[in-house]
Amino acid sequence: MRSLCGATRPRRVLGPQFWRKAPQVFRLLHNHLLQEGGPAQCKSRRQNPGTQVSQDLAPAAAATLRQSSKQHGDEDISNMCCQHGDGDTAGGHAAVACNLHSVTGWTYLTQSMCGSTTTELKATKRRRRHVLSTRRRRQRSWARRRGMRPAERDWLDASDTERVWLLMSPLNTKKSVKETFGYKLRTMDAAYKIMQEQCASQHWPLPTKEAYAVWLKYMHLYPAFKDARQTLSIHGYVDGVSDRYMVTQVLPAGYALALALKKDGTMLNWGDRLAGEYGAWNHGAHFDECFTHIWDGFPLPVQKPGTWYGDAEFLYQGKYKACVYKGHLAISFWGGIVACSGPHPGTKNDNVIWEEECLGPKAIYPSLPGEWGLGDMAYISCLRILTSRRHPKPGSSERAWDKFDEFGRHLIAHYRSRVEIVIKKLKSHGWCQAIFRGSEDVLKRMFIATSHLTALEIKQDFDIDKKMMFECVGPWPHRFY
Secondary structure (H helix, E strand, O other): OEOOOOOEOOOOOOOHHHHHHHHHHHHHHHHHHHHHOOHHHOOOOOOOOOOOOOOOHHHHHHHHHHHHHHHOOOHHHHHHHHOOOOOOOHHHHHHHHHHHHHHHOOHHHHHHHHOOOOHHHHHHHHHHHHHHHHHHHHHHHHHHHHOOOHHHHHHHHOOOOHHHHHHHOOOOOHHHHHHHHOOOHHHHHHHHHHHHHHHHHHOOOOOOHHHHHHHHHHHHHOOOOOOHHHHOOEOOOEOOOOHHHHHHHHHHHHHHHHHHHHHHOOOOOHHHHOOHHHHHOOOOOOOOOOEEEEEEEEEEEEOOOOOHHHHHHHHEEOOOOEEEEEEEEEEOOOOOEEEEEEEEEOOOOHHHHHHHHHOOOOOOOOOOOOOEEEOOHHHOOOOOEEOOOOOOOOOOOOOOOOHHHHHHHHHHHHHHHHHHHHHHHHOOOHHHHOOEOOOHHHHHHHHHHHHHHHHHHHHHHHHOOOOOOOOOOOOOOOOOO
16 A cells, blocks of 8 residues: 555554554644644655744644544554554654654654654665656656567567577567567577587587578478478578578578487476476376376378378378378476377377386386376377276176266366367477478478477476466376375
């Protein structure tokens, strides 16, 4: 709450009832002083009444304050008036005036009751002056930023390394970077720094920033061959992308990016489901102890091969009625990607992929004893993967479908929809949405880069913005039974 003069409320000087009744109390006290002829001689707060006001007003003012506080039922005011004396001494009234000044900032009222300005009051005025000046500076800064264009505002917020990517975008804004290259500005900059570190440690040739930007733009927009030259150009950096530039610069940059991100291993970490803050918040409201992840697979449509008895017999999936590769993904309950593998042949089912990756001594994503996960009906045969129950066939000896089965199906579908949202975010790029036309090697590099960059972007939202994709509960460790 603010006082009558605009000063901010101090630390718990008085009780809450005092602050509700403060305007009435100060109005009574002010009227009493005016009747006595004190501050009436001072028309403006900026004028210094000095010693023109008699100190005889202090006992009467304190008595009025004590009486009004009793009428309004506030004991804090009455106690404040009595804690420094019985109300008849000048020291007690001066202390009351100092407290009132710290609360309200009434300079002329304090000086009229005390007779002079003390060191404590000067310090209070200095603090008030500092708060007001700081507030004005912030208001001017906010007003200046509101008047800026988005490009100027983003340029001030960006670091020195991030400004290069701003200049490569058409509008020089963070939003333009996201729309052009498919990822946030900080994600794009962090991925290039990781590639720099890995290339330096492994003694690989470092791709140029222009080739790296063109590769991200190619994955996100994925233009047709006839439009690629103009679409992939970067104004001021790359004026038209030729076939030679694509083969000698852009594709090696894509290979180096995929190898560096996979070698780094911090973006896709199976241990994040249990360790650190990622694991402490990895709980659902209904699955808060032994459930740690959610599995699902997704298709990547590709062009049909020329001969059937080659790759096509391993790629055609009747479920999608197309030739596809498949990706396999696991997320935590708050949305972080903890596992991603692929591309797998389209004819391989999700439960087969899970058994190859999660079971056996050479498992890539092993589970702890008592650890559980969620999945759709494709994982019904998998160990410790909770799925909904199938409807019993007519005439079978199985238990009939009841309301508890219906509740369980909707509950699992509610949490399993989270992995669908993450998959949609991962597949929000042109090469995933259109039919892929290219070699299997390029497809693998694109898949590795896209999965790791998406995981990095989600982690940055969690670490920097403290923002999770989905609501969860925590923080506490998991318990397995």
